[in-house]
Amino acid sequence: MSNYQKLHQHFARINDLHHVQAVAGWDEAAMMPAGGGEARGQALATLDVLIHGMVTEAGVADWMAGAAQEQLEPWQQANLREIARLYRDATCMPADLVEQQTLATSRSEQAWRRFRAENNWQEMAPLLTEVVNLSRQEASVRADASGLSRYDALLDTYEPDMTSARLDPMFAELKSFLPGLLDEILTEQEARPLVVPGGHFPIESQRLFGLEVMQTMGFDFNHGRLDISHHPFCGGVPSDVRITTRYEANNFVPALMGVIHETGHALYEQGLPADWRDQPVGQALSSGMHESQSLLMEMQACRTREFLHYLTPKIRQAFAGEDAAGPASSEDNLHQLYTRVNRGYIRVDADEVTYPLHVILRYELERDLIEGRMEVRHIPDAWHERMQRYLGLSTEGNYRDGCLQDVHWPAGLFGYFPTYTLGAVTAAQLFAAAREQIPGLMSQIASGDFSTLVAWLRTHVHQQGKFLGFDALLQEATGSALDVSHFRNHLRGRYLDGAA
Amino acid sequence: MSNYQKLHQHFARINDLHHVQAVAGWDEAAMMPAGGGEARGQALATLDVLIHGMVTEAGVADWMAGAAQEQLEPWQQANLREIARLYRDATCMPADLVEQQTLATSRSEQAWRRFRAENNWQEMAPLLTEVVNLSRQEASVRADASGLSRYDALLDTYEPDMTSARLDPMFAELKSFLPGLLDEILTEQEARPLVVPGGHFPIESQRLFGLEVMQTMGFDFNHGRLDISHHPFCGGVPSDVRITTRYEANNFVPALMGVIHETGHALYEQGLPADWRDQPVGQALSSGMHESQSLLMEMQACRTREFLHYLTPKIRQAFAGEDAAGPASSEDNLHQLYTRVNRGYIRVDADEVTYPLHVILRYELERDLIEGRMEVRHIPDAWHERMQRYLGLSTEGNYRDGCLQDVHWPAGLFGYFPTYTLGAVTAAQLFAAAREQIPGLMSQIASGDFSTLVAWLRTHVHQQGKFLGFDALLQEATGSALDVSHFRNHLRGRYLDGAA
Structure with missing residues (x-):
């Protein structure tokens, strides 16, 4: 061998x-x-240790050195590059730091559930400080190993090759137009009253309808399932993708879009290159690219007039006998329900217009925290100040709906937030390219035909795995580098110019 | 350390x-x-290899030798004994034999699904021959390592310390009275007509009723679940026991007893000693002891007049509006449904009177196969001959309902069948002891109170793990050695003397 x-x-x-x-x-x-x-926690921890041990075991470095001298095909070369990245990211971390982090984040995550409910910043702050201190150490270690800045070294673990220097101008551009755009949209929206669905929508009906929509979008049920969990996610493995959602019995609206979002993630996983799935190069490219696939389906393809035109009679049929058949489920009202914009405190409830502002706020704070330009005790004021500036909302004294709302920081996840908005921007750019390259795409979507769109994504995104980097993939797929204008055009088109 | x-x-x-x-x-x-x-198959195979590697790795032998010189508590000594057994059973098998077996049984199991359906013995025979030849090799290897005879060496992997020399007299006794008893019971039964439930029993109603019965029996839902699978089983881990069943929409009878059976297994797992569950000594004692716990619940406790008296109004309530409320669900008729005896071809459908005869037939054949006293080509005739002798049925030319009915042999499981009947005999003996030691046990069961029975099993069986051997456990719990007479008395009492 x-x-x-x-x-x-x-x-x-x-x-x-x-x-x-x-x-x-x-x-x-x-x-x-x-x-x-x-x-279960114990078993998964042992598995973690075992995997870490296998990634870093002595032979790997020798084999990598040897393989670098061998004649390799392009995908093998890319695989070797990804293996080297995994090896570097795993070997650079001292075991005692990993152990301290495991303990500190487990303690802090558990405490967070209670202190968030109690709006108790005072008692949460010291636990969070410990986590931040350990993440700073991690950032230093990773920065030394990768040659990146400290925050970028953390970001790199979710979004390879992405840096603050590239995010900053993108976020600056978003900040330059989003608050104004939001004002315009809210004013425009006031004129259009909204009927919120009332009544009881049995969970089994919602589930069956979700399955139907997944089928329509091309989810392969021979290689996946839909189930329920408190926090919806896409898990499992490419040959058996497990997505989850949660249902509200008095409102079918959120679960439906939740299922569509996770189906976007699932299609990516199901479309990963069959021959390389068992290797690092055959995995999904990055967190941002993953989010682009869910948001492309949810925001770009499915909240459109076209798809909602297709969906409306099916919604009425799925909930026949329930109150959905009333004015709430007219095509116009459904479109409004699915494109409603609000100034809100909570990121996970945010619409696509305000979501980037929630993300930028967190990005700016966590970057400063990791780079040592800010301390944990300054978080509540900084949060309040930015919420006012970006969204016109005060979080003074309201930690529960402010800086305590997300599990990410208590769980030690620094560098993850930006990938949500990178995903949104990428989704808009990919979808714009798909519309250009696929004649009649929107008519296909209006008739519930996703086959051409999914085939396009298969070719340009899914089957690439990690073969191309983020930039190369985007260039190949869309003919240009990352560009916020597609996202901006999408928002203006949908919310102000009356396009879908 | x-x-x-x-x-x-x-x-x-x-x-x-x-x-x-x-x-x-x-x-x-x-x-x-x-x-x-x-x-999944690939992932589980890798996990197998990894576990095998850890059990047999170099340090283990040294630590065992060292530990043998250390001051150990009794449970630690027992744990060391069980570790030594695992080590011996894992190290004795050559890797290439294990690999050949994995391939051959995988091929043969897959072929069996088709050939059984096609009643095709001719094409199944060569595949089975290959599996038997490899199992003979395995038996030789294990016999060398353990000092047991070849068949006993396989039996020992499911039922430590059990041997043919001990099974033979037990099975001889069963053979001496079961065929005659069966005739008597069938004659007696003829006088009593049976009403089979008809109609539609929604699976969700059956499931909810199964959950209610599990609760009644003491299943801890904070540490387990009930789901559906094609072949019902009890899986998972002691802290999270997963039992499954399958439902027939036109008959609630089989699934209900299926759930009760698996709940018996589950109570054993949930009752294993909390402090020792992560060690070999803290696992369930053996296949036979496990089966004793399911059969004690199903056959000894729940197919009784007492429990069916408790259950009847609940069955009527669970399926109110269905046909269950008709004559089929009278207490008398339910008792007959749950104690009906039949001469049948299929082991898994057999009642408790005929089941041991199905097992003895298989035991005699597989023992002779492994010991080299019989060849695969002789199986159909030997099967037919014994089915006529034990159950008065011909399987000439009927392989599907004869020697091709079980997956065990195609899967390379030789030595497992006897544990079913060992379990039945043990269940009768344990339950007789429980009735003697717990005043009013049957009245408790008649009011759906299993707490004293489960507590007794916890003390005498579940919490023992593998600390005591089979014989010592039975002696401690019942005051005597393994004794078929309790099983015989149970059958005579229930089926001929009109006792429960």
Whole structure:
């Protein structure tokens, strides 16, 4: 066996462990009774240690060095590059730092559930300080290993090759037009009254309707499932993708778009290159690219007049006998429901216009925290100040709906937030390219035909895995570099110019 | 750390891998879409190899030798004994034999699904021959390592310390009275006509009723679930026990007893010693003891007049509006439904009177196959001859309902069948002891109170794990050695003397 083949075999075995990790993780969220949690946590921790040990074991460095001298095909070269990245990211972290982080974030995440409910910043702050201090150490270690700045070194673990220097101008542009655009949209919206669906929409009816929409979008049920969890997500493995949602019995609106969003993620996973799925290069490219696939489906394709035209009679049929058949489910009203914009406190409830502002706020704070330009005690004031500036809302004394609303920081996830908005911007650019390249795309969507769109995404995104980097992929797919104007045009078109 | 502590820690890690293996195995049977099978099989195979590697790794032998010199508590000594058994059973098998078996049984199991459906013995025979030849090799290897005879060496992997020499007299006794008893029962039964439930029993109603009965029996839903699978089983881990059943929409009778049976298994798992669950000594004792716990609940406690008296109004209520409220669900008729005896071809459909005859037939054949006293080509005739002798049925030319009905042999499981009947005999003996030791037990069961019975089983069986061997446990719990007379008395009492 060549050195490359040894690496290939080794990382296929690691992938098998990721497989059972994914299944056990999905199970924990969607199936496991509470009493199973302690043993499950222990089992998953052991699996983590085992995987870490396999990624970093002595042979890997030798095989990498040897493989670098061997004749490799382009995908093998890309695979070697991704293996080297995994090796670097795993070996650079000292075991005692990882252990301290595991303990601190577990403590802080658990405390967060209580302190958020209690609006208790005072007691949360010291726990968060500990997590931030450890994340700063992690950032330093990763910065040394990668040559990146400290914040960029964390960002890089979710979004390879993305940096603050590239995010800053993008976010500056968004900040330059979003607050004004929001004012315009809210004024425009006032004229249009909204009927909110009332009544009881049985969860089983909602579930069956969700399955129907997934089928329409091209979800492969021979390789995946839909289930319920408190926090919706897309998990499992490419050969068996598990998406989840949650239902409100008195409103079918949120679960439906939730299912569509997760189906966008799922189509990406199901479309990953079949021959490379067991290797690092065959995985999804990045968090931002993943989010672009869910947002492309949810925001670009499915909240359109065209798709809602297709959906309206089906919604009426799915909830026949319920109150959906009333004025709430007219095509016009459904379109309004699915394109309503609000100034709100909560990121996860935000619409696509305000969402980037929520993200930019967090990005600016976490970057300063990690770079040491800000301390945890300054978070509430900084949050309040930016919420006023970006969204015109005060969070003074309201930590629950302010700086305590997200689990990310208590869980030690710094560098993740920007990928949501990178995804939104990328989705708009990819969809604009798809519309240009696929004649009649919107008519296809108006008749519930996603096949050409999905085939286009398969070719340009899904089947690329990590072969191309983010920039190269976008260039190949759309003919240009990352460009916020598509997102801006999309928002203006949908919310002000009356386009879909 | 002492050598014993190192062993303890090492086997706790192995237990964590068994945990994810159990979750992924349950998922495969209860949740996974077909398309996920190939990758799942691959992942589970890698996990197997990894676990095997950890059980047999170099340090284990040294730690065992060292621990043998250390001062150990009784449970630690028992744990060391069980670790030594695992080590012996894992190290004795050559890797190439394991690999050949994996391939051959996978091929043969898949072919069996088709050839059974086609009643095609001719094409199944060569595949089965290959599996038998490999199992003979395995038996030789295990016999060399353990000092047991070849068949006993396989039996020992499911039922430690059980041997043919002990099974033979037990089975001889059963054969001496069961065929005659069966005739008597069938004659007696003829006088009593039976009303089979008709109509439609919604699966959701059956499921909810199953959950209610599980609750009644003491199943802890904070540490377990009920789901659906094609072949009902009890899986998961002690902190999160997963049982499954299957439903027939036109008959509530089988699923209900199926759930009760699996709940018996589940109570055993949920009752394993909390402090030792992550170690070999804290696992369930053996296949036979496990089956005793399911059969004690199903056959000894729940098919009684007392429990059916408790259950009848609940069945009527659960299926109110369905046809269950008709004559089929009178208390008398339900009792007859749940104690009906039939001469049948199929083991898994057999009642408790004929079941041991199905098992003895298989035991006699597989013992002779493994010991080399019989060849695969002789199976159909030998099967037919014994079915006529034991049950008065011919299987000439009928392989589907004869020697091709079970997956065990195509899957390479030799030595497992006897544990079913060992379980039935043990269940009768344990329940007789419980009735003697718990005043008013049957009145408690008649009022749906299982708490004293479960507490008794917890003390005498569940919390023992593998601490005591089979014989010592039975002696402690019942005051005597394994004794078929309790099973015989149970059958005579229920089916001929009109007792429950």
